[in-house]
Amino acid sequence: MNLRSIDLNLLVALDALLTERHVTKAADRVGLSQPAMSNALNRLRAMFEDELLVRTTTGMKPTPRANELAEPLRQALRQVERVMVSDAGFDASQSERTFTIRMSDILACLLLPRLAAARPANARISYNTIHLSPSLTVDALERDEIDVAVSMGLEHSASIRSETLLQDRMICLMRRHHPIKRGRLTFESFIAQEQMKVSMSPTDLRFVDDVLAERGQQRRIALNVPHWLVVPHVLKQTDLLAVMPRHLAAVLMDDGLRMEDLPFDSAPFAWMLYWHRRYDQSNANGWLRERITAVCSDLS
Template sequence: MNLRDLDLNLLLVLHQLLIDQQVSVAAEHLGLSQPAMSNALKRLRTALNDELFVRTGRGMQPTPYAASLAKPVAQALALLGQALQPRIAFDPTSSLRRFTLAMTDIGEIWFMPRLIEALLQRAPGVSVTTVRSDAQLSEGLAGGTVDLAVGLQPDLQNGFYQRRLFIHRYVCLCRRDHPLTRQPMTSDDFCRQAHVHVAATSTGHGEVEQHLRRAGLQRDIRLQVPHFVAVGHILQRSDLVATVPERFASTCLVPFDLVALPLPVPLPEIAINLFWHARYHKDPANQWFRDLMFELFSD
């Protein structure tokens, strides 16, 4: 028979009859009236084309076919019952879960030190892997290979949740004794400087660069790099300047003896959000991890 033609509720009836072998007792255990139970048995016999149970002096005895169904039906119902149990709460203190975060290198610089510190204290068995956002990010989030994405992700719309962490504002970063630090910086001063440009076109920082070009600000770009990791080292030993997010700048001031100056031109503020797929919206582990991210980094 085709499973689509069978009312699966009848499997509960069959299972209980196989246990009790009395219609009245099985009906009581299932919360049914005896006529309803008898009707269900009639439907089962029709659907399975077998008598299933016959009356004897010892009650309703299963036919060989009904007896052969006892074990697989019990296993199937038990499996369904387990699957439909309430979600098991996530215990960070005992979990060995590895979470995967999609972010840029500037995200690693800002998020990772504080996040790892918190995990070592609260969830000592939990570990983290970071990956770069790419064209397969939405598939990774939907498939569970990536748990969360952080940043500006305009392509993650339908089927995704997002939550604001903070707003990126931009500053001009340079060494402490740079000539720019001697007086307020004008837009001409800014454009005349030798710049290091981080070519992060697929990120929110890329939008800032586009805004500068649209505003007609022609900078003297002496060095272009694909990421932020080397910016502090470069500025420390040169007269180059860089336009960088304020939070990144704050991580460079002391280690590289740099200063952050207000920009003389208005730049758009970039929203940094946390993204996750709707499939994992109620997953206890995912909920715990994103709540931790929000607690640690939200403005």
């Protein structure tokens, strides 16, 4: 295939199509009309001699060739974007850069309000946040799919840098007028009480459930949910307990809730900032890391 004969704008359209898997949504994503995106898809099919996206009863599905193209295409476009935008001349007040940050909903609750508020006046910088598993987070850093990650305890190679952002520890949250008296949460009452758990939280497993398992005990989980947002609403209406990082509890706290120390030893832990060493000297990535670090310093 001769690169000189290729309209590189088609690759931008292909990335949008593979991401959205919907012609109209892909058109909106890149600012094209629906007919123009349909025309781009037809040209792409001819160029790659493959259907790329096939219409099914459940929507458009990528072909094996399209799945093969998706990751290297995204990396290539990201690198082209970096080439076109001079990092040396990065100016946060003038840049239209979109930074992609991996963080969980816990960390989004803690950091995003302050991070958004700390954007320079009239700035056109934007943030895109995604939530990935630990292993996929490391892969995304290696593949240059994200700028930085905020997480904890990631196992990674020497190509990934890290620094401590915020010290935290696990606590127990319950409704304000819970039958367990204030300051009277014992190990026995903790184990006996029904609890709710956030299934996607590694902190629950590592700093509570594993500790209890070592003592031959386990929590009575009455409710398992995938996200943190619902937790305070459930606690206020029930006698369930929930364990969570103290900094998150401080954000969720209101007059209807109270927090108690766990009645057993649970090691403190640190939220960490991760980035790839290719960006050690990057002005743009360095600016982003400084903003996140400053936000966490305020929380401390």
